Amino acid sequence: MLKGSKAHHYAQELHSARLKGLLGHGSRARSNFTELLRKYLKHNPTQSNTVQIAQDEYDIHAEILQFLEEEGFRDASHSNDTPEHIAFPPVMRKGLAFTERVEAGIERLAAAEREKELSIIDAATTVAMRAYGMFMLGLDDETTRLVAASRILESEPLARHTAPYTAEIEHHVALVILAAVMNGLALERSAAERGAERLEAALQSYARAIALHEQLRGTDTRHGGRAAPFVDEAERWTETALYRTALLTMRIRGDTQGLAALRAYQAKESRWPSTFRLPQRNVLRNIQTAHLNQARTVPTTHAAPGAPAVRTTSQRRVRTVPPTDKPTSAWSEEFTRIKNAVIRTLEQTASFPRADEPNVNAEKLADQLVLSWQLDGAQGMAGTDDVVDLLYGLTRITFRSQTLLRLLVHMLVAAEAYEEASALANKYTLLVETTWKAMGTPPRAREQHDGRGVDGVQEFLDTQLLVAHIEHTHLRDVARAHERVHHLLLLLGRVPAPEDEEMQARLPTIEADAALLARVLRAAGTTAFARARDTLPSRRKEAQDEALKHLREATQLDPDAAESFFALAVVLGQTQATPEALAAARRALELEPAWLDAWHLIVLLLSASQDFQGALDLADEALSQADADEARDAQAVAAGLPPTATRLVSLDYPPSARERSASYMRLFASYNTLVELTEGVQAALSGQRELFEAFRARFPLTPSAKAQKRAHEVALDTAPQFDPHGARELTETPAQARGAYRESVERRLLQTLWLMSAASFRRAGDHDQARDAIQEAENLDAFQPDLWVQLALWCLDAQKxxxxxxxxxxxxxxxxxxxxxxxxxxxxxxxxxxxxxxxxxxxxxxxxxxxxxxxxxxxxxxxxxxxxxxxxxxxxxxxxxxxxxxxxxxxxxxxxxxxxxxxxxxxxxxxxxxxxxxxxxxxxxxxxxxxxxxxxxxxxxxxxxxxxxxxxxxxxxxxxxxxxxxxxxxxxxxxx
Structure with missing residues (x-):
């Protein structure tokens, strides 16, 4: 037969169609395939066996595909895969029409093999498709016996051919790959009953499929360099072999070989379209990230000699403590590759999930991304903003995910976008409480419910307390924080339930362990006392007593919590119970010796006891200790290590470096006030030069708003756009919110220093210098009431x-x-x-x-x-x-x-x-x-x-x- 004849042409077309996988079961797809078989038979009248076998191949594929669709089995069914458990397709049950038609197809192929002389490819088709059908029918032993008896895995379909291969040869290889994969699947599924040694045999079978694919389309072959990604039967079944090899190897041969197999899978990803087997890719990406994070928890470099140690004496640890060594460049590069892979996934995924359909892979990946961010030192706000963007992108491919909302709240707080975090927390609260009410009993810890991740009491309360903290401390919205914490007390049954029956029906009842309850009570005491300031005297004493009751109980439930003792000391100090306040503050300092606010509180309480010289000496010691800690941290950073001497690892909400700097400046200001009180105003004025120098050293000049806006626009032009309407429509990015918040804090702190200086100059009788200092404060913010009070006092001295x-x-x-x-x-x-x-x-x-x-x-x-x-x-x-x-x-x-x-x-x-x-x-x-x-x-x-x-x-x-x-x-x- 001539190469250019129609017989040869339609033969290649048929092989090409079977290789590409014309697996649709609709009438149009079947009509197209039937027409192709008619034309092939017309020009190859002696090949009726091939036509019948091709028809049976098509029918078996179509029946299995339709069965899987009706059963709901698809790529997303692998979302919960782990090395210990890998999903298998459902078995075709007896009595189904699909089952009967597949069994009939298997019988026809077996009869053709027995009764007719078949070509090599037709024979391979009968073995591969019968193995496929038997496996779907649950006949594992029959499948493995068929493959072994046929010796199809020993064949070398490429032995006598050279590239470029024809569609016929490629189809032949795809059939052998299919047979190898079915053999491996059957061995793997039957291993639970027949012994774990079958898993090794399954790996060998998968390895045969991978080796055949490498021979056909490896990097050394002509087809290995195809520019455009594509998928056909060879790629589909090779992906299955690579995927299951990675997970099985990790299970039975250990992490090292398993990660090598995983990377072999990832090396093939560039050959496939972006949406091909995306859930399976994400499963492996999650496993890789988890192992990456697990490896990071063990220090991988040696600490430099003399590296500072954490000074915390409390054994309490609520937050994940990052390792103290610097991550290796290989680890950081791997983390960067994972983030880039997530970005590509988000850019290439256009579809929203089905209604009420969870995306477990996205949630797991989000968890691992945040953990990787923590293990990388949680340093650099650019990296924090990147993770926030990725989490927002992942919300696009999930549906009502509590995990993503919770992680977003935590990362927005880390990015200092406090208003956005508070607003998002309200959505999170509603979603969790609605789910809990539907479940009946809230879980104590995070669990899966109807295939969806449901946050437990631990995650929920931790998030609510974090948001209440930033609402109280950073947003300074006492009413909002008090309302949130009061709601937690209501859920815990610590306050009377509302009289509204409808409200009672909507509220679940939860329980918390002692440590978690102590945190809730601490927040309740802190916010209740702050609210008491704005209540009438007839109710204030009751509110203050309630706050003290909560805080005392919190210190009893968790005696290692420095923050509880600090909060108790603050409340006692403001209610003039100075001796008891001093004892609580000293306990807080014992637990966290590097906590500047605890030092500062003791200084203030000593001054409240009229021991001004003692307060001055302690403030001087605190500042000297803080300088020494910072010097040790600077040496550690120079040695390639993160700072540890100033870390407060037992606190629920340890201060950032900028917050510590602000605490340092407030302590320094109190020190200067004590100097004026004990040594005179001239001594205080002399010391204020150091005060301003310390401020400039800790708070460099903030870039102008215009420069920040331009930087944001450049970032938007280069960043991946996950929002279909564009990120420019958002009112404020985390970077903008952070810049505005930091600027306001620094401006207020600097203005306070200028007003302190103005007051000192005024008391010293230097009215010109006092007026200049007021002018400096005025340039920072003319709408601060303290500024106008100082100006009023200056006017009084000036006889105005x-x-x-x-x-x-x-x-x-x-x-x-x-x-x-x-x-x-x-x-x-x-x-x-x-x-x-x-x-x-x-x-x-x-x-x-x-x-x-x-x-x-x-x-x-x-x-x-x-x-x-x-x-x-x-x-x-x-x-x-x-x-x-x-x-x-x-x-x-x-x-x-x-x-x-x-x-x-x-x-x-x-x-x-x-x-x-x-x-x-x-x-x-x-x-x-x-x-x-x-x-x-x-x-x-x-x-x-x-x-x-x-x-x-x-x-x-x-x-x-x-x-x-x-x-x-x-x-x-x-x-x-």
Whole structure:
């Protein structure tokens, strides 16, 4: 037969079609294949055997394919594969129409082999397809006997041929590969009953399939260099052999050989389309990442001589502690390759999962990515942002995944995108609680339910507590944090259930172990005490007692938790229980000797005990110790090791390097205040140069907002786009949120230093330097109330009482309940002889209170106010204020005029305004400020209140003053 004849042409077309796998069972696919067989037989009338065998081959493939589709078995069925358990296709049961048709096809092929003389390829087809059918029917022993008897695996279909191979030869090789894979599958499935030695035989059979594929399309062959990825029967069954070889080798021969087999699989991936066998690829990628992470948990390099050790004495460990050695370059490169593979997967996967369909592989991969990020030292915000982007991308190929939402919350917190983390946590909460309610009983730890990963109590509470922490500490939203923690207490049954029956029906009931319950109680105590500040006196004591009860129980349940003792000391210190607070703070420092905030708290409590020299000495020791720790860490970094001397490994939420720097600066500021108190203002001013130098060393200049925006745009242009609408539509990226948050913290800290300096210069009598310092603070943020209070004090020293009043009103416009502004304004209003009132001053107050223009204009408006005349002085002296009342714990006190009432009624007497300011301060934010009660006593004296009322106010002021630290605990420790 001539090469160019139609007979040869259709013969090659038929082999090509069978090789490509025309396996569709629809009418169109069957019609096309039937037409091809007709044309082949027309031009090859003597090849009727080939036509019948090809038809049987097609029918068996089609029946099996349709059966698997109806059973729901597909690539995603391998998502839960592990080296110990690899999924097999379901067995075709007796009585099914599919089963009967496959059995009939097997019989026809067996008859053809017995009764007719067949070509080599036709004979190979009968063996391979019968083996395929028998395996699907569950006949494992029959399958292995058939393959062994036929000796098909010993054949060498390429022995007498050279590349380029024809479709006929390639089809022949694909058939032998299919027979080898079926033999391996049958041996593997029967190993549970017939002995583990069958697994080794299965590996040998798979190895034969892989070797044949390498001969056909290996890198040394002409077909090994095909540019475009493709899939045919040879590739399909070779992938199966490679996949199962990797998992089986890992099971019976160990991780080293198993990882080598896994890499052999990955070496072939570039030959296949991106969506081909994606679940199987992800299974192996997850296993590789898990082994990579497991290897990283054991130090792989030797520590440098003299490397610092962690100073923590507590044995408590809540968070994963990264290894202290530097990862090898090979490990880091492997981690980078895995991340790049995930990016390619996300870029090439366009379909969303089916409704209510989990993607276990995506969840496992997300877990391993986050663990790899932790083991890589969790260093570098660029790497953190990359992981956040990958997790968001993985949400596109999952459906209602609790795992991904939880990991996203944790990574967003690590990326300092706190608002986004808080918002996402609400979705996570709703999803978990809905699932728990459907299950009936929440699991104690993460488990699989209906093929979906369900977070347990441990994961849920850990995430909720993390979010409550950032809402309280970083977002400074006490109400939001308190509501979240109160909800946890409700779930744990620690507070009465709501009366709403519908709400009760929606809430699951959970249990927690002692350590986890201690963390919840610590958060409850911290947020409850912060909320108590804004409650009425009649309820404040109850709220404070409740907070102390929670915190004391937390320290009993987990006596190694430094954070619980620290929180207890803070609450005790703010309730004037100084001796007990000192004991708790010292315990916190014993557990975490490198914790700067614990040092700082003890310094403040010593000053509250009036031991100013002891507080100064301890602050000096704390700063020296912190410098020594940082020096040891610097040596470790130079030696290629991560810093460890400053690590607080027992804390639930250890401070970052920037947070530690901020703590250092706050401690340094308290030290400078103590220097001024014990050695004089000039000594404090001399030390403030070091204070500013320390700030610049720890907080380099922040890039401009414009530069940050441009960097973000460049990143968007080069980053993979997982969102179909583009990331530019997002309001804020983690990098932008982080930049804005850090800038605000640094700006506020620097402004505090400038205002401290201004106050010191003012007390030293250097008004020019004080004004310059105020100007520096003003340039940072003109809408901070502390700035306007300092400017008001400067104005008073400059004999500008009217301008001082305007400044204090500006401070109240910035923060309505700002205690220092309220008290200074009340003090001025209580001294009518020193303050000349005029009606036009109300206009200045109104203008400043609503001004939106820049800081310079506001300052000029203040300084140009020359004071006010005496038009209203007589009226002010003669006016009667409203009754204040002898008891401040009553909720039905009479009304008073608010501070800004002058904006609408200039005739309101100043004493009425002062009364409102003092009442508000002592009822709420200033209830623990001695000056507020002292001024209230002055007001009571001026208005002729009973002597016992005045005495009560003075006694309260004296009690608070005796336990007052050199700086407020809230201000010094940056508490919300």
């Amino acid at each position: 009482p009217g301008a001082a009043v305007t400044c204090l009103y500006k401070a109240l416009a910035c923060e309505a309940d700002h205690v220092p502004a309220s008290l200074h304004l009340a003090r001025l209003l209580l001294q009518p002889d020193a303050l000349h009132l005029r009606a036009s001053h109300a206009e200045t107050i109104a203008a400043v209170g609503t001004a939106q223009h820049g800081a310079e204009a506001l300052t000029q408006q203040v300084l140009n106010d020359k004071g006010i005349g005496a038009e209203l002085e007589d009226e002010a002296r003669a006016s009667n204020t409203r009754t204040l009342g002898a008891k401040l714990d009553r909720d039905d006190l009479g009304p008073v005029d608010p501070a800004f009432a002058w904006k609408n009624n200039p005739s309101i007497p100043p004493l009425s305004i002062a009364e409102g300011l003092l009442r508000t301060a002592t009822l709420y934010s200033g209830h623990d400020v001695p000056e507020a009660w002292h001024l209230l006593a002055q007001f009571a004296s001026q208005t002729g209140r009973p002597t016992h009322v005045q005495r009560s106010y003075l006694q309260t002021a004296l009690r608070l003053q005796r336990a007052r630290p050199v700086r407020s605990l809230r201000e010094a420790l940056a508490l919300p």
